Amino acid sequence: MRGKIIKGVGGFYTVLTEENHRVTGGIKGIFRNQNIVPMVGDNVIVQKEKDGSFVIAQILERKNALLRPAVANVTQMIIVAACTRPKPNLMMLDKLIASYEQIGLKIIMCFNKVDIAKKADVEHLKQIYGKTSYELFFVSAKEAKLGGLKKHLYHETTVLAGPSGAGKSTLLNAIHPAFFLRTGKVSEKIGRGRHTTRHVELLCLDETSYIVDTPGFTNIDLTDMEIEKVDELFVEFRPYLGKCKFTSCVHDSEPECAVKEALQEGKISESRYQNYLVIKDEIDEKLRKNWR
């Protein structure tokens, strides 16, 4: 039987089979010897043993594997931020975007809490992120007004990421009320907060549509890259790359820079450009430290 691992706890994996059954089992001994560890999101072949138990007999090729959260075969990211309360930290948001661009994942931006946001806050975000090529959604998870976001979730394995308090679990609930208990809100009542659980779980919208929530992470690591390549992580810079006077231009203080010209013409937003500079300098600084 073919299926997908939707949960893994202590060496046991729950697989949703193509026949829409949930079966739980370990992995075939041969994998353990090869040090192969199945991941949530893996497409697998499950076998029924003589004693009626199930084992994972084969892991099909992974298209990708995210580390945080540990999920394989992710097809898109939805970055969730609040328009207000908490005020979005655009630096952090742009780092998050850059980190997923680094893996080459499709990104959708979702700004939540439009019900309490000032028009000016919403316009400000539209101005900035409207210049990227990302699909933008302004939603109210609380009022279940998702502005067409839901249809983007079908036939995809989506990871929701974003700062704590952005409304990710409220959004999950608005997408599919049956998710609500699964997001672990219950544990909050006993004061542990959610995300105390270490295991990741794929929530199934249907047999081909999966969603994963991400614990708010603190450090986004972008250091493993060349400084000349940071610009590629900013989608709206791409039309101008390679058009600067200097081939090694990092679009900072160099003259005749195509990226800075685009900035002046308003094709790139000041906020994104400034955050690019900060990210570039941080990577530069870390690289220098490593060489000392």
Ligand SMILES: Nc1nc2c(ncn2[C@@H]2O[C@H](COP(=O)(O)OP(=O)(O)OP(=O)(O)O)[C@@H](O)[C@H]2O)c(=O)[nH]1
């Ligand atoms: N006004 C308003 N409040 C919202 C909306 N969505 C979520 N909230 C509130 O914002 C707070 C945080 O929402 P959560 O869904 O717990 O946020 P989260 O992103 O899952 O947070 P973490 O679990 O910490 O990662 C809660 O008090 C929600 O009721 C919204 O659309 N409008």
Ligand SMILES: [Zn+2]
């Ligand atoms: Zn340049």
